[in-house]
Every structure is written in structure tokens, then in C-alpha cells.
Amino acid sequence: MTWSFPLGRLLGSEVRVHVTFFVLLAWIGAATYADQGWPAAVENTLFVLALFACVVAHEFGHALMARRYGIRTPDITLLPIGGLARLERMPEKPGQEIAVALAGPAVNVVIWAVLVTFGARTNLADLAQLESTGPGFLARLAMINLIPAFPMDGGRVLRAVLCLSMDRVKATRAAAAAGQLVAVLLGFAGLSGGNPVLVLIAVFVFIAANAESQDVALRAVTRRMLARDAMITSFEALAPGDTLSTATAAVIRTTQHEFPVLDANGALQGFVTRAQLFAALAGEHSKQLPVASVMETEVPAVPLAAGLETVLNKLHEGAPAVAVCTAPGQMVGYITAENIGELMVIKGR
DSSP states (O other): OTTEEEEEEETTEEEEEETHHHHHHHHHHHHHHHHHOHHHHHHHHHHHHHHHHHHHHHHHHHHHHHHHTTOOOOEEEEETTEEEEEOSSOOOSHHHHHHHHHHHHHHHHHHHHHHHHTTOOOOGGGGGGTTSSTTOHHHHHHHHTTSOOTTHHHHHHHHHHHTTTSOHHHHHHHHHHHHHHHHHHHHHHHHHHTOHHHHHHHHHHHHHHHHHHHHHHHHHHHTTOBHHHHOBOSOOOBOTTOBHHHHHHHHHHSOOSEEEEEOTTSBEEEEEEHHHHHHHTTSTTGGGSBGGGTOBOOOOEEETTSBHHHHHHHHHTTOSOEEEEOTTSBEEEEEOHHHHHHHHHHHOO
């Protein structure tokens, strides 16, 4: 995820934090200081850090349960509105998806039980005072761990239940619509009560529900197709010794956003994207540099008969394109996220 950086690895997954998380910390500290002074500001800042430690534990609940079904979790990112465990794929058996979705909230219940053991009292009437230090540090942390992670986890459970009676694409659309309805209600409540955090959560849930629905529909299309069905075969290539000046001329006369760099035998050496090219041109005397000096060399390659879903997974890992090669290693085409999206529209959802 852009604008995030790694904190380290834990239990096989990289833990990342989004820069806006620190904006949240600063805002909470400043707002509390203005209202209650330094002691309360320090306590509330520490409370947010403890809360996000619980969020990390919640996300690892999802990750470790998914690992039982052979699904890796490359990274977990802390955002101002919670955490995001990026599973390489979601389990498609309804029972497994329910287990993965419920594993996160189960961790929160365990945290709550531990905090109660250490003397934290749970008075649900105090939920309205979570921003205040009045109820006590452990009590506030215990109460917030009892708040259900709906609609994100609840939406996944709903989809898994709907999958018992309909196909996955229709079930996802129905669950996404339910999640967006909840988001609208949350947004209305946030606007009515003057709660900007609630409005932010509503916007995130609404967008995430739509993105999940589109991703599942896209994967349904890609499962039925091969790399040869989606690859771009009409393209202009560059040679490793071509200069950036040559590349800029190619940008002007074509509509390509990425240019494969091929050797004399047609073997792929790398890709140069428009963004890389424009960044390189900012330097003095850069037009005479060879494209080999700025090209992306870590480009995945697949055979003609590779499944299109495999290609999609590689694109999701951040590759600018996926090369399609023959057995001897010659590139005959390439695939980008954009032309998979176009193929999806043409084939229908």
C-alpha cells in the first residue's frame, strides 16, 4: 500500500503502518491536550497505541486462520481507521471463509477476557465516554474490544452464508450492498452527531465494499481465461541501448504506458513505464542515458497457457506488467491491469 512503511516482520507477515496513522495520533493528542491537559493527552495517546496493538492481534487472528487453509498473508497495514490484513486470496469454501472472518473477533474476545482478569471492569454504559480518561485505561481498552468488527468481518460472514445458496459473485454483490447500506447509515449518524471519525469509517466501508465486489467479479472472469486471451500483441519495443530520447519519441507516437525492452533475440530484459521515463528525464543530460539504466527488471513472465488469474495475482503484487513468453523465452505479448479490466467489460460480468 502506498504511503506506508514497514515496522518489521511478525509470524511470517510484514507489519506496515500508514503515515496517516501518525496524523491520527497527533490529532488525538492535540485535541485531548486542549480539552483536558497534558496527563490526559499522554494517556489517550498511549490508549490509541494499545488499541492498535489489539488491532494487529485481530488481523493476525485472520492471518493465522487463513494460514491453516494454505493462504499466506504477505503484510498487515495499520490505518487510521483500523488494520488491513492482505491475504493472497480469500478461501472460497463458505465454512473456511466464516472461520477466517470470525477468527479476528475471537482474538478480541480473548483480549477482553485477559483484561477483565487483570481487573478491568466492563460497563457498556461507559462506551459513550471512550474519549475520556474517566472510565480508566484498562476498562476503556476492554470495552472497545467488545465492539464487533462489523461491517467488514460481518460482511464476509454474510457472503459466506449467501454462498450456500447462490454463486460467489452474486453473494458478494449482495453482501457489498448490505455493507454499503450500513456505511450510509454510519455516515448519516456521523454527520448528525458531528463525528468526523465515524464519517471517515463510513466512507472507507463504502469504498471497500465496492472494491471487494469488483475484485470478485474480475476473478470470476479470469478463472475462465488464459494469458493468451488477454495479452497485448501489437506493441512497440525498445532495445537496451536505446536512449531515453528514443523512448520519449515512442511515448509521443504511441498510446502505450509501458515499453518492453528486448534484446536482439526477442528475449525480455525489462520494462520502462511512462512514470519511470518522466522521472528519469528530470535529470540533466538524461536524454542520452540508455533505457537499460532506468528499466524495471523484476518483471514476471508466464507461458501462453497460464491461467489469467495467475497473471492477476502477479499484477496485484506490484508488477507494471506480466510478460507472456514462448518456451524458448521469447516475449510474444504482455498483460497489464488495464487491459484485464477492458477484457472484463467486453466479456461481461
